[in-house]
Amino acid sequence: MGVYTYEALDNKGQKKKGVLEADSPRQLRQKLRADGLAAVAINEAEEQQQKSSGETTTPRKSLFVRRVSDSEVALVTRQLATLVAAGIPLEECLRALAQQIQKPHLKSLISSVRSRVLEGQTLADSMAAYPRAFDTLYRAMVAAGEKSSHLDTVLERLADYTEHRQKIKGQLMQAMIYPVILTLVAIGVVTALLTTVVPTVIEQFAYMGQKLPAMTQWLIAISDFTRNYGLHIVVSILILLVIRQRMLKKTAIRIRHDRLMLKAPVAGNVFSSIDCSRFARTLSILTSSAVPLLEGMKISANVLTNTHMRDALKQAADLVREGASLWRALEQTQLFSPMMLHMIASGEKSGELTAMLSRAADNQDQQFESQVNIALGVFGPLLIVLMAGVVLFIVMAILTPMLDLNSMVAG
Template identity: 50%
Template sequence: MAAFEYVALNNKGREKKGVLEGDTARQIRQQLREKGFTPLEVLHIGEATKSSDKSKGRFGGTSIKVADLALITRQLATLVKAALPIEEALKAVAEQTDKAKIKSVILGVRAKVMEGHTLADGMAEFPRIFNELYRSMVAAGERAGHLDTVLNRLADYTERRHAIQSKISAAMVYPIVLILVAIGVVSGLMVYAVPKVVGQFQTSGQELPVLTQILISISGFISSYGLLVLVVLILLIIGVRLWLRNPANKERWHNQILKLPIFGRLSRNLNTSQFASTLSILHSSGVPLLEAMNIGGKVLTNLKMRSAVSNAAVKVREGASLKNALQQTKLFPPMMIHMIGSGEASGELEDMLKQISDNQESQFENSVDVALNIMGPLIILFLGGVVFFIVLAMMSPIYELTKSITG
């Protein structure tokens, strides 16, 4: 029995979408007619997925939220641990969700399992949802007979990844809001307030101080060319994005990011945490070290560090230890290198990788807090400095006039 996505009209003429199981598309159409629906489109889950990947289709793209992925992974782990057959566990998870997209994905995986494929093979039909890391761990769990344990680890990993993404998003909100407020306040003062106040002194024929003249020039430039500057900035951003589409350019840019005082440390800690966490969970699930390194390298967002991990994997394949291979990259923290060396020497690499992962996640969170504590006051100081300059430039003519009157 396979899963099919359908689009149909109900008796009121409204479009309805959903998922049904059946042997053929014809059988699904018959089921819809028996329910009083007029079928418009019936597609096998696999065909619907390919269609949506190309054109987003009627059912949209095939990606889901990280939180939803963590939830269905945890549910599946619980049901598998309860000794429920895979196909029944998948059906139960599909029935528990009220989201058509998730239901179609789970039933699509179930259809492949019922055809005799493994769970990992079924998930391979949806690579945008179940990435290579996810599928490799599931395959290792199926081979070792510990699928429930692996799925629980995957759920933990997915939830941690969701927490890190939320942390990054929350960290970006505060400085972005401050910057937008600063730009808005300064632009408003320069375009509306400054010309009206300073214009009074210009009509009086009074010689204006240097600060005031500079302020008038800046205000005039913003009023005359502000929109042009905005357009140029937008075009510059688009140009940079196009330039970064070249992998070599993007790797050079990522290399420069690693050298920045604050953002470099954040990027290094985030990527180190991702690599250590991925390597730990894959290695503990029975995935060979070389394969784990290759998969772990692909989850890194920084291309320079990704390339370094790829080169380290080559050295490990040639016989080098993991410690020496990573040490030669000069991109990973010394503490991580020493802990990996200790793990290799003692035969407890699994535990060491877990400790490294926890340590790096903690360092990343601390780095985010430090960056926020530094960036917030700096932006406020900059805004205060600009406002102080504007006020000082506007008050200088008044001070000079008062001074000349009092003698």
């Protein structure tokens, strides 16, 4: 059974689009006709075309996978967990899930996974064809759930994890919006003053031939520089950003860059807290799903965004393979706080590593929130003070020659 996309017209002549499963285009036309639709165009799903032509499915060639968000994955996972827990066969669960999904790209994704399951593949192997939607952690946990016959429980944990990851990402974005908008407004106000207001006022002083104080001369120089080279500076910054992104594609440069990012004031602690929490929470979920510790450490390291931390944790996994305890290996990385290491060590000694890892992740999340609040509490007032200082400089540079002129007229 294949997956097809279709365009059809209803009785009112309105165009309908969707995704359906059928043995052939002819059967699909019959299904559409039974629903009162007249088929206009029927095409095989892109993944189906690649499979029939012998091409390897890659993330770049699967357009619908790229549009699947974390929130959509979490919703699908939660619904699938509910269906599996009800004792419904997996193929029927995927069919019911695809039928109730409204978004075409998501319906096509689930239908394609179901087609692979019908061919005899496991759910984890079926999802492996879509790594942009189902990452390494997701597939490893699904595989562990299938082996242990606790797929519903694992899917519930995955849904919780995906929702939590989306929450952290939302908090980070929300934390960045305020300072970014405040910075852009400050730059825009100062630029407007330097390029429009200041030149108009200064022309009056130049027309009268008045000798200007040093502060006003500095302001004129800054204004002239901004008007003459402002656009060049913006273009240069954009070019540097593009060059930076290209340079970061090189592994050695990316590792060095990420190592420096961890040393940045305030921001370094925030990035470190996020990745440490992500590592601990991921490892907790994997160990609770019966994934071996070494495999869990490698998978947990791969979900980190900082390449320096990723490499350091992979080296820690090698130490564990050689017989070192988990907390000793993590201590060698010098990435984790003493409190977090103490909690992991306690978990290893008491046999409650999974619970302690989860608790350590919660602790890191609280630390992340407090650091973000502190950073915002410091950045906002500092930027306002800086902005007030710049505006005060501009106002004084304009008022000083005016006051001097009034003194001369009065004298």
